[in-house]
Amino acid sequence: MAEPAADTQTVECPSCPSGRMEEGTTTLTFPETLADEESRGRQGPIVVVTAIPAELCDTCGEAVIDSETVDHINELVKDARYLWHRFPDRLQAEGVTVGGEPGEEGGVIRVDYDRTELPVGRANVG
Template sequence: MEEGTTTLTFHDSPLTELNFGEDPIVVVTAVPAEACDTCGETVIDSATVDHVNELVKDARYLWHRFPDRLQAEGVTVGGEPGEKDGVIRVDYDRTELPVGRANVG
């Protein structure tokens, strides 16, 4: 195993209980991972998985409620809230979204 990074893509919403409408695809880049030098399969530790899940939840929440706050370093937005097939690209190392929806308001 070698240290490296991977890219994760999220098509399904973790916010389905809130039912805001069309959810964007969220692509998280530069996620720290260990990669098998033989087959390329990646392994991500649980703390990183937790952080990625928070980034995805926060990005989708901001997309629907406060889209102007998605203008953070390391975030690229394609599309508009409510449109089908929107995409948010989030760089794992460079993005600091308001973590936790209690901090947005």
């Protein structure tokens, strides 16, 4: 087994008594409910991030993700939502699949963790 990431020195599963952690990938889903007065109750886009590097339990499937990866996931989700709402034409990038129309209720943005670099730092868009 390869060396685990620095802040996930887990060998035994934290969730089940017999599992062992192995390197792999996982998928996370981030729903969005819009909260501003104008949009109250409408469903924003669901962001699905795929191919996330993680340690996975070989018994129960529990995923452990290191803090640096979590930070990157959070940036991808924020950037994808920002582009969806403000600059939908810039949401096209390698590793991004969009279902639905930006600005309309609902929709899905699929972002591949390994292949996607969204054209954001919000300061660079405008």
